[in-house]
Structures are given as structure tokens and as C-alpha cells.
Amino acid sequence: MxxxxxxxxxxxxxxxxxxxxxxxxxxxxxxxxxxxxxxxxxxxxxxxxxxxxxxxxxxxxxxxxxxxxxxxxxxxxxxxxxxxxxxxxxxxxxxxxxxxxxxxxxxxxxxxxxxxxxxxxxxxxxxxxxxxxxxxxxxxxxxxxxxxxxxxxxxxxxxxxxxxxxxxxxxxxxxxxxxxxxxxxxxxxxxxxxxxxxxxxxxxxxxxxxxxxxxxxxxxxxxxxxxxxxxxxxxxxxxxxxxxxxxxxxxxxxxxxxxxxxxxxxxxxxxxxxxxPDIYKFRELKLRLLNGTHTLSCGLAVLAGFATVKEAMADKAFRKYVETVMLQEIAPAVTGSAITAEEANVFGMQVLDRFANPFIEHQWLSITLQYSSKMLMRNLPVLQQYYSKFGTAPRHIALGFAAYCCFMKSVQQEDGKYSGTVNGRTYAINDDKASLLHIHWQKSSPEAAVKSILSDEKLWHQNLDDLPGFTAAVTQYCALINQHGARQLIQNRL
CATH class of the missing domain: 3.40.50.720 (NAD(P)-binding Rossmann-like Domain)
Known part of the structure; x- marks a missing residue:
């Protein structure tokens, strides 16, 4: 019928x-x-x-x-x-x-x-x-x-x-x-x-x-x-x-x-x-707490072996990372005269429910599409606001940047496209900046590659190496991901 x-x-x-x-x-x-x-x-x-x-x-x-x-x-x-x-x-x-x-x-x-x-x-x-x-x-x-x-x-x-x-x-x-x-x-x-x-x-x-x-x-x-x-x-x-x-x-x-x-x-x-009269706070909450958290988490999730958002959110340790980066680092950075702490917390709790939706198959790899531009637009302003308020490197945001760097380590295929590998599995990198990141990873050491990536003003429109302690934190997390794997790092609660 x-x-x-x-x-x-x-x-x-x-x-x-x-x-x-x-x-x-x-x-x-x-x-x-x-x-x-x-x-x-x-x-x-x-x-x-x-x-x-x-x-x-x-x-x-x-x-x-x-x-x-x-x-x-x-x-x-x-x-x-x-x-x-x-x-x-x-x-x-x-x-x-x-x-x-x-x-x-x-x-x-x-x-x-x-x-x-x-x-x-x-x-x-x-x-x-x-x-x-x-x-x-x-x-x-x-x-x-x-x-x-x-x-x-x-x-x-x-x-x-x-x-x-x-x-x-x-x-x-x-x-x-x-x-x-x-x-x-x-x-x-x-x-x-x-x-x-x-x-x-x-x-x-x-x-x-x-x-x-x-x-x-x-x-x-x-x-x-x-x-x-x-x-x-x-x-x-x-x-x-x-x-x-x-x-x-x-x-x-x-x-x-x-x-x-x-x-x-x-x-x-x-x-x-x-x-x-003004929808700024609604746009900012969505862009930073929802979209920004997605972007900081996507590379880490792929490297940890999670295929979908609901699968990752069913893992207590990964959910804890998502909850912490959103509510303890992003939310305090964006709250102020336009957005109250209560509004950010209420929206954040709604986001956690949405990420955990058991009925929706949201692929992490699809979220990595144009990863670089998303990091720039969604998370760089939050990083700047965090430093302006607290003056120190936000640990969980730094881990998100480290996961981005590791995810973007690639090989170039015969067709000119780029791909990465984790635990013997190959994944596609669909990003306008893939070739630039590929060049950065040709440096003499992983430490030099990370410093080169964070210093690149073509990527960030500023030198992130100038932020006190940020390069050191990202470099440390990259080393831990490479040594122990992203899943183990998350399980150890950072």
C-alpha cells in the first residue's frame, strides 16, 4: 500500500x-x-x-x-x-x-x-x-x-x-x-x-x-x-x-x-x-561546541579505530574525552557576556545526547572531509580565546590538534590522492591542504614536522608555535599516539 x-x-x-x-x-x-x-x-x-x-x-x-x-x-x-x-x-x-x-x-x-x-x-x-x-x-x-x-x-x-x-x-x-x-x-x-x-x-x-x-x-x-x-x-x-x-x-x-x-x-x-533580535549565541554554540568538538574528535576517533560516532560514544574513555574537551575547555573559552556558562553547559549536554544517538550511523571519516579548513574555522578561535582567558595550553584541545597532525601524515597514491594508515588499515584523506601536510611530514623528525605544521601561517593565518606551551603539548601527544596508539592513550585518560 x-x-x-x-x-x-x-x-x-x-x-x-x-x-x-x-x-x-x-x-x-x-x-x-x-x-x-x-x-x-x-x-x-x-x-x-x-x-x-x-x-x-x-x-x-x-x-x-x-x-x-x-x-x-x-x-x-x-x-x-x-x-x-x-x-x-x-x-x-x-x-x-x-x-x-x-x-x-x-x-x-x-x-x-x-x-x-x-x-x-x-x-x-x-x-x-x-x-x-x-x-x-x-x-x-x-x-x-x-x-x-x-x-x-x-x-x-x-x-x-x-x-x-x-x-x-x-x-x-x-x-x-x-x-x-x-x-x-x-x-x-x-x-x-x-x-x-x-x-x-x-x-x-x-x-x-x-x-x-x-x-x-x-x-x-x-x-x-x-x-x-x-x-x-x-x-x-x-x-x-x-x-x-x-x-x-x-x-x-x-x-x-x-x-x-x-x-x-x-x-x-x-x-x-x-x-x-540577535542569533549570535546560537550560531556560536553550534559552531564551537557541536561542530568544533566533532572536528577535534574525528581524527582521534579514526586513529583509535572507531568507525561511527555512536560506537565511539559507547566507549566510556572516548566519551570522557569528548565531554571534557567540550565542557571543560571549549565552553569556558566561549562563555562571556553573550553566552552564559549555564547556556553552554545545557547545550553541551544536549550535544552529548545527540552524539550518542543509537539510531544514526554518522561516520567519523566523513567528518574529516576538509579537516584543515574545519580546524581553522571552528577551533582556532576557541584556542585563541582559551589562551586569552587562561594563558596556558588546553590539554584536550592540544590532543585534538595532535590527532589532526597524525591523521594527516600521508602517502601519495598514483592518482595523486593522499591516504593515511593506522593499524594496517588505509583511509582516504580528502582535504585541500593534504599536499601541504604531506610536505611538512617530510621533515627530519616527527618533532620537526609538528613544529613545521603549527608554524605554518598558510594553514592557521598565524604562527601557533608562538602560543606558550602549545607546540610542546601537541608534540608530546603525537609521540604518545605513535608509541602506544590513540586507543591506548584515550584509555589511559591522558
Whole structure:
């Protein structure tokens, strides 16, 4: 039995949360660029939850921008999909299955552009959201009135211009625009690109003023692990669009505008949606405590022989390392006027639950992708803040840097790619700086290689050897990893 409106009544599993018929009659209020699992598992989850409580009362028109794949699965299932939520919260296992009815239509830009533009005439439309990857928010000088624009900003600008014309430039027709791409100040970047593109297309000063003043561009941050397609084998029906996510979810939206807050009424129904004048602390907590801890731990985990995050977190000694580096070194470094110690600790405990999620297979090796740039962006600022506050080398962060150095010791393959070896196993190194690290490891001794790596301003934009005691700590841990192995070092609790 295939999931659809017609078959909902035949689903006998009472544990599945099914939509009431009234939800299908709600007006379309949201234009969403992207069919991906993150949008469906986070933003559309919040909208569907609010609709069920009679709060937001609006559905989503999804724009499929790419030419890859088709919209057939959405059409066959009347745009319904199963959302399975599994994970750990406050130490307890949580399982929930929902049939999401937030999406009303999925329109392919390449084939249904006129239908997408027709949505601009819908007075009920209020909100535009997107997740087109970071590359999607890029200025491409194109003529947006000629066929289907190629870029996401081009498509969005063409749609907004259509709305401007449909409502004769009325300020009441302005939209709330919330990109969820993982870029700092993502809405500001998108707005600036739209203004540049509007000027390039000579759309007129009146439209540019409407674009700037009638529309609200809100920076946002999203955080939820949605690995991808899920199985509905145990539900009694087939769903080609089923997804699974962790329990934790966050959509932080930056705005202090009363009208925006009123329209984003779905925020009332879930504490995971936060509308605040400044989302800096949410971004900083995620980047440092979650992403930074992942990055400091990934090389160490691979060297210790752990394949997945949940496997490593089941090991008491490794979990202790993760907990200590996050809560005793990263958290104290980032707390201050913007982030309290309590906020950092609460977020950190949530991260530990998320890392230990037994339902998600998160590969450590995949986390090492572009390891060098992640260390630079996520952990170097924390290292600097730690030294500024305490003046000494943070031991667990130093071990994370040592694991990075050891992980990046490589041989070059015939195809020009680089790989490392641990305990007789070979692993791929996918990093733009792999060749540079390979050169550093040609030094006369491991000590010289580590000093050379930490001194390289091309890697760190500064000389880390200048930090008192840091090179010595990293060098010592590298020697211990080489002598005893990462697993033994962790077991000995450093």
C-alpha cells in the first residue's frame, strides 16, 4: 500500500500520527526553494506541527530548482511523507512517527515556471525559505526575464518582481525571506545579491525600494541531523519519501520586527524555533561546541579505530574525552557576556545526547572531509580565546590538534590522492591542504614536522608555535599516539 490521501484511513498503526482532512484545505502561505531532507525534517516539521495545533494554518509550495530527479514521488503520494524521529533526550530514548502534510505542491522550475510565478499573485503568501547549499547564494549576472533564471537568487528575484507587479508595489505584499543555508549573515548576503542583480537587470528604483523596504530578510541558523531516506517497513505502507531525523531541532531566526514575529506563529508551538533580535549565541554554540568538538574528535576517533560516532560514544574513555574537551575547555573559552556558562553547559549536554544517538550511523571519516579548513574555522578561535582567558595550553584541545597532525601524515597514491594508515588499515584523506601536510611530514623528525605544521601561517593565518606551551603539548601527544596508539592513550585518560 502506497502512502497517499486515499490510503491514510487504511493505516492501522495507532502509533503513527496521521493528518486530519482539514489540513489539506489550508491556504498556501510558504514558497520553499529546495526539496531536501533538512527542509522537510526541520522547517516543514515545524509548520506541520503548528498546523495540527491550529496556529500557523498554511501550507508549503516547494520549488524543485535542479534538473536532477523528478517530482513523481511527491505527486504519487499527494506530497505526503513519513518523518521518523529517533534519538536520545535527557538520557531517554525517544521514537515518534509522523505523516507530514505541510507540503501542498512540488513544482519543477524547469517545467512549471509559469505555475511558480502564478503563486506570486496569491495574497496569502507570506514566507519564503530556502536551502540551496552555500554555493546557491552566489551572484551570477544573468537576465532574469528571459526564461527560467539559472541561479537561486535569479529565480527568487524574478518571483519577487512578479509579486511587486501583481500588487502594484504595495508594501503589504512584501515577504519574509529566511534562507537556511549554512552561511553567517545568510539573509544579508542574499539581500545584497538580489539588489545587485536587480540593478544588473535595470528593474527600476521603485522596485529596488520595494525590495529593500517591503520585504524582511532574516538571518537564520538551522540545526538538526537528518541523515536521509528512511524505511517504512514496519508501518504497513510504502513511502518513497520517508525520512528520519534526530530528536533535537533548532531554527534560530533573527528579527525584532513585531509583524515578522506575528507571521512566524509556528514559533509558538515548539521551543526549537527561536525568533530573537540577535542569533549570535546560537550560531556560536553550534559552531564551537557541536561542530568544533566533532572536528577535534574525528581524527582521534579514526586513529583509535572507531568507525561511527555512536560506537565511539559507547566507549566510556572516548566519551570522557569528548565531554571534557567540550565542557571543560571549549565552553569556558566561549562563555562571556553573550553566552552564559549555564547556556553552554545545557547545550553541551544536549550535544552529548545527540552524539550518542543509537539510531544514526554518522561516520567519523566523513567528518574529516576538509579537516584543515574545519580546524581553522571552528577551533582556532576557541584556542585563541582559551589562551586569552587562561594563558596556558588546553590539554584536550592540544590532543585534538595532535590527532589532526597524525591523521594527516600521508602517502601519495598514483592518482595523486593522499591516504593515511593506522593499524594496517588505509583511509582516504580528502582535504585541500593534504599536499601541504604531506610536505611538512617530510621533515627530519616527527618533532620537526609538528613544529613545521603549527608554524605554518598558510594553514592557521598565524604562527601557533608562538602560543606558550602549545607546540610542546601537541608534540608530546603525537609521540604518545605513535608509541602506544590513540586507543591506548584515550584509555589511559591522558
Amino acid at each position: 502506497q502512502l497517499s490521501k486515499a490510503t491514510i484511513a487504511d493505516i492501522q498503526n495507532n502509533a503513527i500520527e496521521k493528518p486530519e482532512a482539514a489540513l489539506f484545505l489550508l491556504p498556501e502561505k510558504v514558497l520553499q526553494f529546495g526539496t531536501g531532507v533538512l527542509l522537510r525534517g526541520l522547517c516543514d516539521y515545524y509548520i506541520d506541527k503548528a498546523n495540527r495545533q491550529g496556529v500557523f494554518n498554511g501550507r508549503v509550495v516547494v520549488v524543485k530548482s535542479t534538473t536532477q530527479g523528478s517530482t513523481d514521488a511527491f505527486a504519487q503520494q499527494d506530497n505526503l511523507y513519513t518523518h521518523i524521529i529517533r534519538g536520545v533526550k535527557d538520557g531517554n530514548t525517544v521514537e515518534q512517527t509522523i505523516i507530514n502534510a505541510a507540503v501542498s505542491r512540488v513544482l519543477a522550475a524547469s517545467e512549471e515556471w509559469d505555475s511558480i510565478l502564478a503563486c506570486a499573485a496569491n495574497k496569502a503568501m507570506q514566507l519564503i525559505i530556502s536551502n540551496t547549499t552555500e554555493v546557491g547564494i552566489t551572484f551570477i549576472p544573468e537576465h532574469i526575464m528571459e526564461g527560467v533564471p539559472g541561479s537561486y537568487p535569479g529565480k527568487l528575484l524574478r518571483w519577487l518582481y512578479e509579486r511587486y507587479q501583481c500588487f502594484d508595489g504595495s508594501s503589504d505584499a512584501g515577504m519574509i525571506i529566511i534562507p537556511t543555508e549554512l552561511l553567517t549573515d545568510n539573509a544579508k548576503k542574499l539581500r545584497d545579491i538580489l539588489l545587485q542583480l536587480a540593478s544588473h537587470n535595470r528593474l527600476g528604483e521603485a522596485f529596488i525600494q520595494w525590495l529593500q523596504n517591503a520585504n524582511s530578510f532574516c538571518n537564520s541558523l538551522v540545526d538538526r541531523i537528518v541523515p536521509g531516506k528512511a524505511s517504512t517497513e514496519d508501518t504497513g505502507y510504502t513511502d518513497d519519501l520517508a525520512i528520519m531525523s534526530e530528536v533535537y531541532s533548532l531554527w534560530a531566526i533573527e528579527s525584532s520586527d513585531g509583524k515578522v514575529i506575528e507571521r512566524l506563529s509556528f514559533a509558538q508551538t515548539d521551543t526549537g524555533v527561536v525568533v530573537a
